Amino acid sequence: xxxxxxxxxxxxxxxxxxxxxxxxxxxxxxxxxxxxxxxxxxxxxxxxxxxxxxxxxxxxxxxxxxxxxxxxxxxxxxxxxxxxxxxxxxxxxxxxxxxxxxxxxxxxxxxxxxxxxxxxxxxxxxxxxxxxxxxxxxxxxxxxxxxxxxxxxxxxxxxxxxxxxxxxxxx
Amino acid sequence: xxxxxxxxxxxxxxxxxxxxxxxxxxxxxxxxxxxxxxxxxxxxxxxxxxxxxxxxxxxxxxxxxxxxxxxxxxxxxxxxxxxxxxxxxxxxxxxxxxxxxxxxxxxxxxxxxxxxxxxxxxxxxxxxxxxxxxxxxxxxxxxxxxxxxxxxxxxxxxxxxxxxxxxxxxxxxxxxxxxxxxxxxxxxxxxxxxxxxxxxxxxxxxxxxxxxxxxxxxxxxxxxxxxxxxxxxxxxxxxxxxxxxxxxxxxxxxxxxxxxxxxxxxxxxxxxxxxxxxxxxxxxxxxxxxxxxxxxxxxxxxxxxxxxxxxxxxxxxxxxxxxxxxxxxxxxxxxxxxxxxxxxxxxxxxxxxxxxxxxxxxxxxxxxxxxxxxxxxxxxxxxxxxxxxxxxxxxxxxxxxxxxxxxxxxxxxxxxxxxxxxxxxxxxxxxxxxxxxxxxxxxxxxxxxxxxxxxxxxxxxxxxxxxxxxxxxxxxxxxxxxxxxxxxxxxxxxxxxxxxxxxxxxxxxxxxxxxxxxxxxxxxxxxxxxxxxxxxxxxxxxxxxxxxxxxxxxxxxxxxxxxxxxxxxxxxxxxxxxxxxxxxxxxxxxxxxxxxxxxxxxxxxx
Numbered sequence: 001x002x003x004x005x006x007x008x009x010x011x012x013x014x015x016x017x018x019x020x021x022x023x024x025x026x027x028x029x030x031x032x033x034x035x036x037x038x039x040x041x042x043x044x045x046x047x048x049x050x051x052x053x054x055x056x057x058x059x060x061x062x063x064x065x066x067x068x069x070x071x072x073x074x075x076x077x078x079x080x081x082x083x084x085x086x087x088x089x090x091x092x093x094x095x096x097x098x099x100x101x102x103x104x105x106x107x108x109x110x111x112x113x114x115x116x117x118x119x120x121x122x123x124x125x126x127x128x129x130x131x132x133x134x135x136x137x138x139x140x141x142x143x144x145x146x147x148x149x150x151x152x153x154x155x156x157x158x159x160x161x162x163x164x165x166x167x168x169x170x171x
Numbered sequence: 172x173x174x175x176x177x178x179x180x181x182x183x184x185x186x187x188x189x190x191x192x193x194x195x196x197x198x199x200x201x202x203x204x205x206x207x208x209x210x211x212x213x214x215x216x217x218x219x220x221x222x223x224x225x226x227x228x229x230x231x232x233x234x235x236x237x238x239x240x241x242x243x244x245x246x247x248x249x250x251x252x253x254x255x256x257x258x259x260x261x262x263x264x265x266x267x268x269x270x271x272x273x274x275x276x277x278x279x280x281x282x283x284x285x286x287x288x289x290x291x292x293x294x295x296x297x298x299x300x301x302x303x304x305x306x307x308x309x310x311x312x313x314x315x316x317x318x319x320x321x322x323x324x325x326x327x328x329x330x331x332x333x334x335x336x337x338x339x340x341x342x343x344x345x346x347x348x349x350x351x352x353x354x355x356x357x358x359x360x361x362x363x364x365x366x367x368x369x370x371x372x373x374x375x376x377x378x379x380x381x382x383x384x385x386x387x388x389x390x391x392x393x394x395x396x397x398x399x400x401x402x403x404x405x406x407x408x409x410x411x412x413x414x415x416x417x418x419x420x421x422x423x424x425x426x427x428x429x430x431x432x433x434x435x436x437x438x439x440x441x442x443x444x445x446x447x448x449x450x451x452x453x454x455x456x457x458x459x460x461x462x463x464x465x466x467x468x469x470x471x472x473x474x475x476x477x478x479x480x481x482x483x484x485x486x487x488x489x490x491x492x493x494x495x496x497x498x499x500x501x502x503x504x505x506x507x508x509x510x511x512x513x514x515x516x517x518x519x520x521x522x523x524x525x526x527x528x529x530x531x532x533x534x535x536x537x538x539x540x541x542x543x544x545x546x547x548x549x550x551x552x553x554x555x556x557x558x559x560x561x562x563x564x565x566x567x568x569x570x571x572x573x574x575x576x577x578x579x580x581x582x583x584x585x586x587x588x589x590x591x592x593x594x595x596x597x598x599x600x601x602x603x604x605x606x607x608x609x610x611x612x613x614x615x616x617x618x619x620x621x622x623x624x625x626x627x628x629x630x631x632x633x634x635x636x637x638x639x640x641x642x643x644x645x646x647x648x649x650x651x652x653x654x655x656x657x658x659x660x661x662x663x664x665x666x667x668x669x670x671x672x673x674x675x676x677x678x679x680x681x682x683x684x685x686x687x688x689x690x691x692x693x694x695x696x697x698x699x700x701x702x703x704x705x706x707x708x709x710x711x712x713x714x715x716x717x718x719x720x721x722x723x724x725x726x727x728x729x730x731x732x733x734x735x736x737x738x739x740x741x742x743x744x745x746x747x748x749x750x751x752x753x754x755x756x757x758x759x760x761x762x763x764x765x766x767x768x769x770x771x772x773x774x775x776x777x
Contacts, residue, residue, distance in 0.1 A: 106585035
């Protein structure tokens with residue numbers, strides 16, 4: 001699935017921690033369960049006879065089925081999505097890529113970084129990983145690297161700050 | 172910045188208050204509202220009492236009581252405003268502007284002068300009557316003004332603006348008269364005649380919407396045979412009149428001028444506004460032509476300036492408009508102000524191709540033919556080209572758009588590709604800039620060309636940042652050798668390695684750039700400025716007018732002020748401001764057999 005403009009040759013991506021897949025799977029499991037339960041409400045009401053005619057039976061069955069299929073599809077895709085996330089530190093800038101079908105690669109010059117965030121949620125903390133987010137003067141710069149091992153996140157944060165300082169440019 | 176250390180405390184460094192009438196001007200709506208409601212209640216009460224024949228109080232006492240209550244409320248409100256006025260003070264020092272405000276919750280705000288992104292002087296109608304003005308100081312936080320001083324006397328506001336700009340620019344104050352900071356001279360370059368503003372409003376989308384809506388309503392009225400036609404026009408008319416009014420009032424009397432302190436804009440019918448955008452503060456520029464404007468060949472120019480942000484309000488949109496309606500020549504003139512060095516010997520042709528052209532002329536790389544079914548109309552127009560100083564992105568068939576991004580202003584960029592794009596080997600690029608109306612992107616470019624642009628642009632942006640001018644745009648520049656440099660890089664070389672942020676001696680730097688000390692501070696004086704008396708006007712003019720930055724010997728298609736470099740010293744020494752009027756940069760069409768641009772990218776047909 002390597003294609004030239006997104007994954008240029010001569011560039012080695014650093015992939016994120018495999019633990020991030022487990023975090024994502026956990027989140028996916030919880031989210032999917034909630035959605036399937038919600039989508040099953042009309043079916044339950046219909047089967048127990050509380051609602052007698054409104055949702056046709058095919059619709060009552062169809063809704064949770066559609067939700068289930070999409071959840072399974074997302075679940076199948078998850079490992080590939082996580083594997084697709086990567087970053088590469090170059091001399092002057094940082095590259096971040098993501099996406100399986102809709103792929104995106106973003107380049108953020110070190111001198112353009114205004115600040116760097118490292119965020120850790122409760123589940124992420126349990127797995128010892130963190131999410132790093134880069135901010136430039138443009139709010140549209142949506143560059144974040146999830147699933148970094150805590151140590152790597154701290155190293156990258158320091159590294160980026162140091163390089164940003166060395167190449168500091170105004171706006 | 173050493174000015175503060177050398178020069179004794181100046182008059183402008185005092186703590187000051189805004190004009191004493193300003194609470195009234197700011198609070199007049201509240202006052203009018205109170206008077207209106209109180210007055211109406213009193214009046215109605217009087218009327219009731221008369222009609223019923225039994226007044227609760229004798230006539231005179233009721234009047235007195237009502238008057239007393241109203242007066243009391245007014246006095247309390249006036250006192251609140253007065254106290255808040257008393258506790259609001261501001262100070263302009265050599266490096267900062269400070270504002271202290273608040274009574275219970277005190278606020279002390281301090282903004283660095285060299286971080287200025289724009290300065291506006293706004294005169295709402297009422298303030299205009301009193302000869303007052305509000306001064307807004309914008310830094311790059313893309314939202315609320317960092318400092319708003321409402322209201323000052325117009326003259327004081329102008330003086331303060333001149334002081335702030337001079338200090339932000341790094342102009343050394345005159346040691347003998349430190350208080351006298353003359354306003355930088357300016358030269359008007361674009362004036363919109365009122366007729367054109369009216370025409371532009373009439374040819375806008377509002378008119379189209381009006382015609383369509385009227386047609387729908389009339390058709391409905393006839394087919395359904397109902398009499399509600401007339402009433403349904405009322406809300407429509409209110410909306411349309413509002414839209415026309417805002418177009419008129421913000422575009423009326425529009426003038427753009429150039430000055431050493433950057434681009435000046437003035438406009439407004441009842442409320443007037445004067446904006447100053449210092450050099451190098453424009454992050455991206457968009458030129459748009461709507462279908463109806465094509466009849467007259469008009470364009471609108473909008474910009475992203477970090478201090479202005481992306482506001483949807485009329486005021487916010489007007490602020491981010493560099494030219495509400497202008498002809499092609501005027502657009503090119505404005506472009507020349509924003510981008511004095513177009514980075515190509517054929518600026519008129521290249522920008523012209525960007526505004527109206529299609530296919531691969533003038534170095535534009537368009538959507539490849541194999542992907543034309545993804546954009547059946549726009550594929551011949553979607554495109555980009557790169558000059559030595561800027562990136563040009565072209566799009567749109569009905570709403571023609573050209574976006575210009577100076578290389579050193581690119582924040583970050585991303586390339587994305589969906590499954591369909593991958594099949595036809597195209598990709599989209601998005602350039603992130605500060606918030607604003609302009610959104611630079613390239614749609615459906617050939618995958619290889621997109622990658623070349625993506626990679627090349629990050630290199631070019633890094634290179635341009637190293638060479639870009641200082642934040643303090645008048646700060647004398649140190650470059651002993653630069654004066655002798657010739658060739659296309661002339662201007663760039665001279666302005667190199669100054670100011671904070673260009674001090675990185677990264678690999679690949681030119682020898683000159685790495686010679687700058689790590690502090691990033693300029694080490695000496697500009698070659699031309701060195702011999703000059705350290706006078707505000709003189710220094711300004713020397714750098715802008717006579718200094719090599721603008722032109723001398725550059726092949727890039729400017730009108731070179733004859734003998735600009737030599738004349739600089741003479742002119743600068745002359746005391747009159749008229750003598751130091753800035754030269755207006757202007758793009759000139761290339762001669763017939765002009766050499767092809769070296770920067771030209773390969774044609775788009777692959």
